[in-house]
Amino acid sequence: MGKPTGFLEFERALPQKDAVESRKKNYQEFVHSFSEEQLNHQAARCMNCGIPFCHSGCPLGNVIPEFNDAVYDGNWEEAYQILTSTNNFPEFTGRICPAPCESACVLGINKNPVAIEEIEKHIIEIAYKKGYVKPNKSYLKTGKRVAVVGSGPSGLAAAAQLNKAGHDVVVYERDDKIGGLLRYGIPDFKLDKSVIDRRIEIMEQSGVQFRTNAEVGNNVPAAELDQYDAIVLAGGSTIPRNLNIPGRELKGVHYAMEFLKQQNKRVGNSAIEVEEIHAKDKNVLVIGGGDTGSDCVGTSNRHGAKSVLQFELMPTPPTARTEAMPWPSYPMLLKTTSSHEEGCQRHWSISTKEFLGDDEGNLRAALIVDLEWELDPSGRPLSFKEVEGSTREIPCELVTLAMGFLHPQQEGLLSQLGIRTTDRGNVDASETEYKTNVDKVFVAGDMRRGQSLVVWAISEGRECARKVDEFLMGTSVLESKEAIYTSAAV
DSSP states (O other), X not given: OOOTTHHHHXXXXXXXXXXXXXXXXXXXXXXXXXXXXXXXXXXXTOOOOSSOHHHHHSTTOOOHHHHHHHHXXXXXXXXXXXXXXXXXXXHHHHHHOOOHHHHTOGGGGTSOOOOHHHHHHHHHHHHHHHTOOOOOOOSSOOOOEEEEEOOSHHHHHHHHHHHHTTOEEEEEOSSSSTTTHHHHTSOTTTSOHHXXXXXXXXXXXXXXXXXXSOOBTTTBOGGGGGGSSEEEEOOOOOEEOOOOOTTTTSBTEEEHHHHHHHHHHHHTTOOOOSOOOOOTTOEEEEEOOSHHHHHHHHHHHHHTOXXXXXXXXXXOOOSSOOTTSOTTSOOOOOOOOHHHHTSOEEEESEEEEEEEEOTTSBEEEEEEEEEEEEEOTTSOEEEEEEOTTOOEEEEOSEEEEOOOEEEOOOTTXXXXXXXXXXXXXXXXXXXXXXXXSSTTEEEOTHHHHOSOOHHHHHHHHHHHHHHHHHHHHSSOSSOOHHHHHHHHHO
């Protein structure tokens, strides 16, 4: 370990952020970097535990104590090699991951956990500056060709790993630019798109081919994929959960991704071919209390909204672990994001009953009611009832529905290939094999497991790539995350 007494000497700290009023004026990232001394102190807090639960808390199985030790010693190339042995894109996860590894940090039992996510982000940014991030050109080509459908984090991870194994990889993306959810779902102030472009350039130099404006099952026939030796479906969970109440058809009620995607297109100078959605001078209501809802809050404030409300159906989360959230599980706690800091009123236990419009079909208000939840002894919600006399109208001219996603798009690609789906509408494939009911077709990410985290998507893409490599070659040169960790620990 870097410093045996580090966790006693130093407190958890995070980098400074730009002032609220300053950052609301643009769509740039606003989190600063640690100084060299600050980064050293944060890495020194890692205790190199006998059983590092942070490793199992991370879906990727990142070898965290080892890269913390390398950071403490200033061995940046070693830190980079350790980090990227399990994570293809730490520049993404270092910015937008909710850090389940930190929830599992042993230090977090009675103190604030190690700032693992920030350390990860600093490792990769320093690696780029020092020239350690280079194209991975395999000179041992297998002669096998693989198509990856979808260029989100899962598809990109699968493509990177399959290219590393020596296969020729072509990635199909239906949008005009590569990145999927990373490109058009996450605001630039959280993930600047130059970060994606930088990585895509490395992948292109490594030999991965990208085709944009290519929606397989629509303007690209699914039959075109027959030419490949294997196919990876990584299209994500793209069908949003709707709120089917009276007034849903009013002008001003939109899915969150419609709103967020438009803004990312504006920042990226891409054409917006539908009616524009903008929050300027409007009372905005965000329905849904997760990260997507938070992104709508931050974007609305940058538009210059008159007011921003965020409603959540569920009761207010606790501020500390409960009996139902024991360490080292990931706790569902009250989370205040940087977007909330910028201005937002949040309310829990609220149900929206109807959207109300004017004579021209424009949204003018929402009819809401308070809920009273019945909780079990551990605090988990069981059922609710409406609070009598609490029904009321609130003014709003823009509503964004940020209530999650149901399943992947069924028509087009999946139906044309004859892919079997589960009762929930996800592609039917096991976590151990990632293989669908159709020969040589595999699946990874949200399309298989349902809506989840970017870090899970990367993990799925990596593990799926290993199974594809085994399918093509009989055995795989790609190590599992368990094998990587065992090797590092030894």
